[in-house]
Amino acid sequence: MSTSVPPAYHHGDLRHALVEAGLELLASGGAESLGLREVARAVGVSASAPYRHFENRQALLAAIAREGFLRFDAVLRAAGEGIAPAQRLQTIGRAYIGFAFDNPQLFRLMFSPEVSKDANPALMEAARLAYQSLTNLAAAEGLPGRETAVSTWALVHGLSVLLLDDQIRLGGIEDREALIGRVLGQFVAGLRALAAH
Amino acid sequence: MSTSVPPAYHHGDLRHALVEAGLELLASGGAESLGLREVARAVGVSASAPYRHFENRQALLAAIAREGFLRFDAVLRAAGEGIAPAQRLQTIGRAYIGFAFDNPQLFRLMFSPEVSKDANPALMEAARLAYQSLTNLAAAEGLPGRETAVSTWALVHGLSVLLLDDQIRLGGIEDREALIGRVLGQFVAGLRALAAH
DNA sequence: ACCTGAACACCGTTCAAGT
DNA sequence: ACCTGAACACCGTTCAAGT
Numbered sequence: 076m077s078t079s080v081p082p083a084y085h086h087g088d089l090r091h092a093l094v095e096a097g098l099e100l101l102a103s104g105g106a107e108s109l110g111l112r113e114v115a116r117a118v119g120v121s122a123s124a125p126y127r128h129f130e131n132r133q134a135l136l137a138a139i140a141r142e143g144f145l146r147f148d149a150v151l152r153a154a155g156e157g158i159a160p161a162q163r164l165q166t167i168g169r170a171y172i173g174f175a176f177d178n179p180q181l182f183r184l185m186f187s188p189e190v191s192k193d194a195n196p197a198l199m200e201a202a203r204l205a206y207q208s209l210t211n212l213a214a215a216e217g218l219p220g221r222e223t224a225v226s227t228w229a230l231v232h233g234l235s236v237l238l239l240d241d242q243i244r245l246g247g248i249e250d251r252e253a254l255i256g257r258v259l260g261q262f263v264a265g266l267r268a269l270a271a272h
Numbered sequence: 273m274s275t276s277v278p279p280a281y282h283h284g285d286l287r288h289a290l291v292e293a294g295l296e297l298l299a300s301g302g303a304e305s306l307g308l309r310e311v312a313r314a315v316g317v318s319a320s321a322p323y324r325h326f327e328n329r330q331a332l333l334a335a336i337a338r339e340g341f342l343r344f345d346a347v348l349r350a351a352g353e354g355i356a357p358a359q360r361l362q363t364i365g366r367a368y369i370g371f372a373f374d375n376p377q378l379f380r381l382m383f384s385p386e387v388s389k390d391a392n393p394a395l396m397e398a399a400r401l402a403y404q405s406l407t408n409l410a411a412a413e414g415l416p417g418r419e420t421a422v423s424t425w426a427l428v429h430g431l432s433v434l435l436l437d438d439q440i441r442l443g444g445i446e447d448r449e450a451l452i453g454r455v456l457g458q459f460v461a462g463l464r465a466l467a468a469h
Numbered sequence: 470a471c472c473t474g475a476a477c478a479c480c481g482t483t484c485a486a487g488t
Numbered sequence: 489a490c491c492t493g494a495a496c497a498c499c500g501t502t503c504a505a506g507t
Contacts, residue, residue: 112499124473126500131501132499222457223458225451226455229455232434233433242403243425244400265462269462284489317491329480
């Protein structure tokens with residue numbers, strides 16, 4: 076569903092248009108690997124035009140992934156708003172996995188080895204921003220901050236990846252949401268049992 | 273470090289030689305994406321020769337990933353052997369993350385969207401085999417099997433991916449091993465606190 | 470300042486032909 | 489039965505040239 080505004084990228088925002096086109100290509104699902112020429116074509120520009128705005132294909136993919144993290148952050152932040160602390164971990168955890176399932180290709184790109192976060196501070200920063208929603212939870216639970224933050228994050232991320240990859244076999248009766256609920260439920264119960272020592 | 277045996281693949285095991293060469297290319301680190309021609313070149317065979325043994329590049333990558341899972345399985349199984357049940361989760365968890373760090377490129381390929389497990393039963397099967405070491409742990413802990421198995425697996429996998437991606441910022445004093453130890457330690461403590469209800 | 474067009478080296482894949 | 493060699497359409501990237 077591309078908007079039908081006139082090609083404003085001739086006036087200076089080709090960079091933005093390329094990122095937007097990349098996101099749309101990922102959302103429309105067909106694109107497996109997302110090529111530079113493919114994105115240029117979608118915008119209606121020559122194959123070499125992107126090089127005015129991105130050093131190479133990797134840099135373009137990184138910019139798209141960065142935008143993905145910004146959206147990810149917005150989703151996680153919105154999910155936590157107005158939720159009682161006691162339910163926040165489960166709620167944000169569900170939103171995390173929900174984002175992965177709503178945007179599978181984008182989520183995969185965000186964690187793809189094709190875009191190295193180490194080589195791209197802007198991308199790393201956007202990723203960190205998104206993770207704050209999760210890492211902040213630890214304090215709210217009144218638990219040893221560091222371990223709890225890392226394990227919550229790792230649990231939810233691992234769950235997303237394994238479910239997306241269809242690696243966790245769901246039993247016949249059981250659905251995904253129910254499994255997520257029970258796993259997160261057991262996890263917070265464990266944390267609370269520890270806190271009550 | 274390629275072995276210097278004569279080219280036996282002219283006698284029928286080119287398939288095996290290609291997989292082996294792929295594993296070596298991944299281990300020697302340089303290869304980011306691992307191409308079909310690249311692997312063929314490493315074996316000393318024409319670019320089209322692999323098509324006698326693999327339908328396409330994806331199938332070759334899947335076979336390499338499958339071999340990765342078999343090695344992964346061997347490492348996890350060996351790690352659990354002769355370890356007291358009480359320490360088994362931590363020990364195998366450490367071995368899981370250890371494998372990821374010893375074989376980063378291979379580990380990434382094993383979980384790459386470039387090789388779809390859904391489309392490849394042999395690969396999926398090898399992956400499941402490797403995971404049994406982890407999922408079997410739940411029973412040993414005497415806990416609700418399903419949730420514990422899934423969350424252990426998700427935690428350890430998420431931790432591997434986030435650490436590999438350099439996403440978890442390690443404090444100045446803290447080293448990776450210590451963090452892993454504390455995270456896994458807190459996790460099993462939580463499980464046990466629950467079990468003791 | 471920003472984009473096009475042609476060119477380069479490379480890739481995955483196909484297919485006729487060799488042994 | 490298994491492999492080669494040439495060919496195809498395609499890709500990322502560079503660079504001179506256009507406006």
